[in-house]
Amino acid sequence: MSDRIPTCWVTALNHGRLTLAPQEWQRPGFWNDFFDHLPDTVAEYDRLKAQIIAES
Numbered sequence: 001m002s003d004r005i006p007t008c009w010v011t012a013l014n015h016g017r018l019t020l021a022p023q024e025w026q027r028p029g030f031w032n033d034f035f036d037h038l039p040d041t042v043a044e045y046d047r048l049k050a051q052i053i054a055e056s
Helices: 030-035 039-055
Strands: 009-014 017-022
Touching: 030 039
Parallel strands: none
Antiparallel strands: 009 017
């Protein structure tokens, strides 16, 4: 746990909801693609997750 916001995170307002996450994770369908194990999406998740962990 950290009190710092990762540098790759951005805010977005979608349908009245404020989100805070990497822009790539906020694209429509990202989580469906991730849980369907699409290689490019899983690689993008892993890359950003590693960046977030390295910054904490």
